[in-house]
Amino acid sequence: MNRARILAVAGKEWREILRDRLFFTMAFGVPLLIMLVLGYGLSLDVENIPFAVVDHDRSELSRDYIHRFSDSRYFHLLGYAENEGGLSRLLAASRIRLALVIPDRFQERLLADRPVEVQALVDGMFPYRAQTLKGYLDAIGAEWNRELLVAFLGRTRGVTPERAAELAAPVRLQTRYLFNQALKSDWSMASGLMMLVLMVSPPFLTALGVVREKESGSIYNIYASTVSRGEFILGKLIPYVGVSCFNILVLWWIATAVFHAPFKGDPFFYYLASVVYVICTAGIGLLVSILVRTQVAAVLLTMVITFIPAMLYSGLLVPVESMSAEARFQARLFPPYWYLQIAWGAFLKGLGWRSLWLPVALLAGYAALLWTLGLALFHKRPTR
Amino acid sequence: MALLEVRNFGKRYRKRRAVAGVSFSLERGELFGLIGPDGAGKSSLMKAVAGVLAYEEGLVTAFGVPLDSEGNAERVKGRMGFMPQGLGLNLYPDLSVEENVDFFARLREVPVEVLRERKGRLLAMTRLEPFRDRAMKKLSGGMKQKLGLVCTLIHQPELVILDEPTTGVDPLSRRDFWAILAELLEEQGCSALVSTAYLDEASRFHRLAFLHQGQLLDEGTPEALLARAPGTVVQFRASSPATAAARLKRRFAGVESYGDRVRLFLADTAPQEARRQVAQALGGLEVSELETLEPELEDAFIRLLPAAQERPSPILPGAPGPAARAARTLIEARELVRDFGSFRAVDGVSFQVREGEIFGLLGANGAGKTTVIKMLTGLLPPTAGEGRVAGADMGASSLAIRQRIGYMSQAFSLYRDMTVRENIRLYGGIYGLHGRELAARMAWVLEMAGLEGAEGERAGRLPMGMRQRLALGCALVHRPPVLFLDEPTSGVDPLGRRRFWELLTWLSRGESVTILITTHYMSEAEHCDRVALMHAGRLVADDTPDRLRQALEKEAGRLLELRVDRPMAALRVLRPHFTGVSLHGSRLHLFAKRPKEAPSLIRSLLGRAGIALQGVRQRSPGMEDVFLYRMGALEER
Incomplete structure (x- = not known):
C-alpha cells in the first residue's frame, strides 16, 4: 500500500464530488431529501379517517352514537348520506374509508333494552389500515356498550354510577407504553429512516463513482498505471465513506431536531456503530460497481438490493418477529435488520455497547466480507 | 530484442471473435501504426498490449515480460503509457488542466521537482500553458486531445499506446499532435503504438499494419507496403x-x-x-x-481487402451525363447564429447550395456543423439569421421543411431489432406512404442500397456499410429533393465509404437530389462539388475543391515531399526557410514557391547540417493541406 497513490486517487475523487453539481447533490442533498420526504410522508399513524353515515333513525341517541366517532382524533366525519347507495359511491371514490349505517328505531329499541345492529363498511384495500381501524371501532363500540350496561345496572339494581361501573367491568387493564410512550410513529420512523438512508446513499455514491469511470473510459488510467487494486479501491471509497460519515451527523440532527425523536443512548457508541454500518453499505456499492458496466444498470441494481431489504426485511414497517420462519431468517441475512436494532436501541431504549455489541460485530464482519470480495473480484485486466 | 512482440494474438468477446492471428513487433524508437476502420480490432489489441485486457490466444511480450497474467502485466505498466479511445474521455472534466496533469503524475509517483519542470515544458509545447487553470470540460476537442497526450507522457514512459488519438480532431490540432508526438519520441527516446481510422495518416508512421475485421492484412514500412501493391x-x-x-x-x-x-x-x-x-x-x-x-496507401489497403466481402456495386440505372446545373438555390443559410448560453456555437454562417449539388461542410468535432444542420432542418431555432430549404422558411414552416428533406444522422437512426423491410416500411409510414406507392419505394430503396436478398435481416446484424446504405434509403423513402447527411461515413471502412460516395454522386447527378453532407474525413471533400470549412463556429472557406487547391498553390507554392535520412533534424533546419514543413513518418512535406529551384536550396541547407537528401517529388495537395493552410493563416491573424 502506497499512501501517496491512495491520496492521489482520494484527492481527485473529492474534488470531483465538490465540483460536479450532480454528484454534489447526490452526496449531500439526496440523503437529506429522502429523510425529510419519507419522515413526513411515511407516517404509519392511522388518524383522521374520513367517514360518512346514513342515519335512518335521526334520533338523539343515534346522533350521540355518531359523535363518539367524530369526536375522537381517529375519525373525521365527512357528512351524512341519504341512503346506502351514496355511501358506496363515496367508498368507491376513496373519499371515505369507513361508512356507518344506523337502522331506524335505533333509539326506540335501545330504550326498550332490545339489541340493535349497526353496520360498519370498511375499505379493506390496505389491510394494515383496515385492521387498525377495526381496533378503533371495537374500542368505541365496547365503551358505548359499557356505558349502556352501567346505565342499565343503575336503573335495575339501584346502585350509584361508580358502583355500576365497577360491576360492569370488574377487571380493568392498565396499559403503559414503554420507550415510545406516546406511540408516536414519528419517533420510531425518524431513527428507522437513518437506517434506510444510510443503506441506500453510500452504495449509490460508490457504485456510480466507480461505474462512471468505467463508462467514460477513465478507469483505464487506473488499469494502465501501477496503482494496486487495494490502493484504488481505498482511495476511491474513502471520500464516499467520509461524506456518509458527515451525513450521519446531519441525519441525526434531523431526527432529533426536526422530528423530535428522543435520543437516550450514548452518542459516541451510536456514531461509531453508524460508521461501521456505512463502511458495510459502501461495500455493497463496491460489489455492484464490479458487476455492472453502465450507470443505469448500477442505479437499478443498487435500488433493488438496498431498498428492498431496508424497507421489507429490516423491521421498519413490519415487525420481523411477525414474519414467517423463512422471512425471519432472511431478514437476519441483511445488514439493515441489525442496524435497526442499534438505531432503535440507542435512540429509544438508551442502550449501548453492553446490549448491542453483537449487531455491531456482525456489521463489522459483513463489511470485512464485502470489501474482501470487492477486492478479489476487481481486476485491472478484465476480460472485456 | 524487440520492445514489443505480438504473436498469434486472438481475442473473443463471448462467441464473437474480435481479433485472430495477429503478429507483429515494435522496435525501440519506432512509431508504429495500426490502421483500420471501426470493428477492425484495433482497440482490443491496444488494450491487451497495455495490459488492461485479458486475451485468450497467442502471446503479447513487452520489455521481455510475457503479458499472460494480471501480475505479469503489472510489472511493465510503470514503463508504459496508455491513452484509451475517445476524445478526452479518460480525463476528468471538473478538474483543471493542471489538476489533471498532477493527478496522472501523482498516480505515477513523479517527484515534485521533476513534475514541475516536465509539466512546464509539456504544457508550453502543447500551447496549453495559458489554460492551466481552465476546467478540462471547457477545452476544445484539439486541446483535450493534447492534454490527454501530456497526461499519458507525464511519467516519461518507454512505450506509449495511443488509441485513435486523432479521430474527430480538426486538421490543425492533428498536425500539431503529430509534430509534438514526433518531437517527444525523439527527445525521450520512447516508442509509440498508435491506431487510426484515417488512411491519409498512414504516411506518418515508420511502420504500420493494416487491420480489417480482426485480421492483419499486411505490415511493413509505407514504402514496403506500396512496393507490394x-x-x-x-x-x-x-x-x-x-x-x-x-x-x-x-x-x-x-x-x-x-x-x-x-x-x-x-x-x-x-x-x-x-x-x-x-x-x-x-x-x-x-x-x-x-x-x-x-498508388497511395489507400489503394494498397483496398487491394488487400477480401474481394468477396460484398457484391460489387451495381452500375446504377439511368446514370446520366453532366449534372444539370440549374440556377435554382435549394438550401440557403443567411448569417446564421446560434448561442448556447454564453457560448456561440455558430457565428454568422452564410452559404447557398444549388439544385443537384453536393455541398460538403467540413470541420472538427465541435466546429458547429451539426448545429447548422439542426437549424436548417428546423430542429433547432437559430438565435439570429435565417435559412430556406427547398423554398420553405426554416423558422416558420418546419413541418413543410420536413416533408421536403431527408435526414441521416451520425448514429444511423435505424431500429436495430427490426428487419430491413420493417425499417423501410416504418419510415415510409411516417411520411404517409402506403399501398402501391410504398411498395414501389421499397423496391427502389432495396435496389439502390444493394440490399436485395437481405430484406429479412435485422438491421443490427448488417455489416456497417450495408447498415449505412439502409439508413440512406430510409432517409430517401419519401423522395425528398434535399438530403442532409451528418457524418454518415464515420467509422466505415474505405471500401464501404467509396461505395457510399458512388451512391451519393449518382443521387445528385441522376436523381437531382441536393445534398448537404458533413464529414471530418478531409479526403472525402474531394467528392463534393463545393466544400465549406467550419472552424470554431465560422466559415473559413467556401469554394470548389479544385479552386481551393489552385488558390493554395498560388499563395503557398507547390507541395514537395522529401526523403531524408534524419527527418527530425531536417525539420528543424528547413522550418525557418519554408512554410508548412511537417513530418510524415520518415518523410517531410513542405511548400515551395519556386519548385524548380527549391531542391537545390534544400540540398545545400541540409548538406550544411550533414543531412542527406535522398529524394524529392511533387505532390498534389489534399483538402487537408488546403485547410491547414487556411486555418494557419487565420490563427496568425
Whole structure:
C-alpha cells in the first residue's frame, strides 16, 4: 500500500464530488431529501379517517352514537348520506374509508333494552389500515356498550354510577407504553429512516463513482498505471465513506431536531456503530460497481438490493418477529435488520455497547466480507 | 530484442471473435501504426498490449515480460503509457488542466521537482500553458486531445499506446499532435503504438499494419507496403464523368469519380499499359488531363481487402451525363447564429447550395456543423439569421421543411431489432406512404442500397456499410429533393465509404437530389462539388475543391515531399526557410514557391547540417493541406 497513490486517487475523487453539481447533490442533498420526504410522508399513524353515515333513525341517541366517532382524533366525519347507495359511491371514490349505517328505531329499541345492529363498511384495500381501524371501532363500540350496561345496572339494581361501573367491568387493564410512550410513529420512523438512508446513499455514491469511470473510459488510467487494486479501491471509497460519515451527523440532527425523536443512548457508541454500518453499505456499492458496466444498470441494481431489504426485511414497517420462519431468517441475512436494532436501541431504549455489541460485530464482519470480495473480484485486466 | 512482440494474438468477446492471428513487433524508437476502420480490432489489441485486457490466444511480450497474467502485466505498466479511445474521455472534466496533469503524475509517483519542470515544458509545447487553470470540460476537442497526450507522457514512459488519438480532431490540432508526438519520441527516446481510422495518416508512421475485421492484412514500412501493391493510378477529367465511369466499371474495380474527375487504380500494370487499357475501355470517349500517378496507401489497403466481402456495386440505372446545373438555390443559410448560453456555437454562417449539388461542410468535432444542420432542418431555432430549404422558411414552416428533406444522422437512426423491410416500411409510414406507392419505394430503396436478398435481416446484424446504405434509403423513402447527411461515413471502412460516395454522386447527378453532407474525413471533400470549412463556429472557406487547391498553390507554392535520412533534424533546419514543413513518418512535406529551384536550396541547407537528401517529388495537395493552410493563416491573424 502506497499512501501517496491512495491520496492521489482520494484527492481527485473529492474534488470531483465538490465540483460536479450532480454528484454534489447526490452526496449531500439526496440523503437529506429522502429523510425529510419519507419522515413526513411515511407516517404509519392511522388518524383522521374520513367517514360518512346514513342515519335512518335521526334520533338523539343515534346522533350521540355518531359523535363518539367524530369526536375522537381517529375519525373525521365527512357528512351524512341519504341512503346506502351514496355511501358506496363515496367508498368507491376513496373519499371515505369507513361508512356507518344506523337502522331506524335505533333509539326506540335501545330504550326498550332490545339489541340493535349497526353496520360498519370498511375499505379493506390496505389491510394494515383496515385492521387498525377495526381496533378503533371495537374500542368505541365496547365503551358505548359499557356505558349502556352501567346505565342499565343503575336503573335495575339501584346502585350509584361508580358502583355500576365497577360491576360492569370488574377487571380493568392498565396499559403503559414503554420507550415510545406516546406511540408516536414519528419517533420510531425518524431513527428507522437513518437506517434506510444510510443503506441506500453510500452504495449509490460508490457504485456510480466507480461505474462512471468505467463508462467514460477513465478507469483505464487506473488499469494502465501501477496503482494496486487495494490502493484504488481505498482511495476511491474513502471520500464516499467520509461524506456518509458527515451525513450521519446531519441525519441525526434531523431526527432529533426536526422530528423530535428522543435520543437516550450514548452518542459516541451510536456514531461509531453508524460508521461501521456505512463502511458495510459502501461495500455493497463496491460489489455492484464490479458487476455492472453502465450507470443505469448500477442505479437499478443498487435500488433493488438496498431498498428492498431496508424497507421489507429490516423491521421498519413490519415487525420481523411477525414474519414467517423463512422471512425471519432472511431478514437476519441483511445488514439493515441489525442496524435497526442499534438505531432503535440507542435512540429509544438508551442502550449501548453492553446490549448491542453483537449487531455491531456482525456489521463489522459483513463489511470485512464485502470489501474482501470487492477486492478479489476487481481486476485491472478484465476480460472485456 | 524487440520492445514489443505480438504473436498469434486472438481475442473473443463471448462467441464473437474480435481479433485472430495477429503478429507483429515494435522496435525501440519506432512509431508504429495500426490502421483500420471501426470493428477492425484495433482497440482490443491496444488494450491487451497495455495490459488492461485479458486475451485468450497467442502471446503479447513487452520489455521481455510475457503479458499472460494480471501480475505479469503489472510489472511493465510503470514503463508504459496508455491513452484509451475517445476524445478526452479518460480525463476528468471538473478538474483543471493542471489538476489533471498532477493527478496522472501523482498516480505515477513523479517527484515534485521533476513534475514541475516536465509539466512546464509539456504544457508550453502543447500551447496549453495559458489554460492551466481552465476546467478540462471547457477545452476544445484539439486541446483535450493534447492534454490527454501530456497526461499519458507525464511519467516519461518507454512505450506509449495511443488509441485513435486523432479521430474527430480538426486538421490543425492533428498536425500539431503529430509534430509534438514526433518531437517527444525523439527527445525521450520512447516508442509509440498508435491506431487510426484515417488512411491519409498512414504516411506518418515508420511502420504500420493494416487491420480489417480482426485480421492483419499486411505490415511493413509505407514504402514496403506500396512496393507490394504495384500498379498505376490513372486520373483524368471528362465532360461526362458518369459515362466514363460506367464504361470503366465494366472492366475495372475501384473506379471513383470526384466531380468531373475520374480516378482508378490498375493493379500490376505499368503506366504505359494502364493508359492503353483505359483508353480502350473508354472507347473513344473524350477525356482531358489524363495522367498516371503512383498508388497511395489507400489503394494498397483496398487491394488487400477480401474481394468477396460484398457484391460489387451495381452500375446504377439511368446514370446520366453532366449534372444539370440549374440556377435554382435549394438550401440557403443567411448569417446564421446560434448561442448556447454564453457560448456561440455558430457565428454568422452564410452559404447557398444549388439544385443537384453536393455541398460538403467540413470541420472538427465541435466546429458547429451539426448545429447548422439542426437549424436548417428546423430542429433547432437559430438565435439570429435565417435559412430556406427547398423554398420553405426554416423558422416558420418546419413541418413543410420536413416533408421536403431527408435526414441521416451520425448514429444511423435505424431500429436495430427490426428487419430491413420493417425499417423501410416504418419510415415510409411516417411520411404517409402506403399501398402501391410504398411498395414501389421499397423496391427502389432495396435496389439502390444493394440490399436485395437481405430484406429479412435485422438491421443490427448488417455489416456497417450495408447498415449505412439502409439508413440512406430510409432517409430517401419519401423522395425528398434535399438530403442532409451528418457524418454518415464515420467509422466505415474505405471500401464501404467509396461505395457510399458512388451512391451519393449518382443521387445528385441522376436523381437531382441536393445534398448537404458533413464529414471530418478531409479526403472525402474531394467528392463534393463545393466544400465549406467550419472552424470554431465560422466559415473559413467556401469554394470548389479544385479552386481551393489552385488558390493554395498560388499563395503557398507547390507541395514537395522529401526523403531524408534524419527527418527530425531536417525539420528543424528547413522550418525557418519554408512554410508548412511537417513530418510524415520518415518523410517531410513542405511548400515551395519556386519548385524548380527549391531542391537545390534544400540540398545545400541540409548538406550544411550533414543531412542527406535522398529524394524529392511533387505532390498534389489534399483538402487537408488546403485547410491547414487556411486555418494557419487565420490563427496568425
